[in-house]
Amino acid sequence: MNTGAWETVSYNSYQLNNLSTSYLNTGFKSRQYLSDHYVENASFLKMDNLSLGYNFGKIYRGCSLNVSAMVQNVFCITNYSGVDPEVPNGIDRSFYPRPRTYSINVGFNF
Known part of the structure; x- marks a missing residue:
């Protein structure tokens, strides 16, 4: 049988x-x-970090303003069926995926 x-x-x-x-x-x-x-096939296109910043210059008597923003793990384009195509040692053991992280920074210079 x-x-x-x-x-x-x-x-x-x-x-x-x-x-x-x-x-x-x-x-x-x-x-x-x-x-x-x-x-x-685990080929992929990934944008891992994106950072933008702008200096507004002098906005008030002797005070200048800087603003910046950052995003980690922006996007990943792939046909891979697992959680993340960038696995350690090439073996997908269903680990937690990387989170998308946002950060905004505001700076004043006196």
């Missing part, structure tokens, strides 16, 4: 209840520790 992918898992309730449906579609007959079946 050909049981396909079912032979590659151990029969405990945790693994059988949390088995990915893509794993069942592989057709593997035994465990594949070094398979490239799940490797996908």
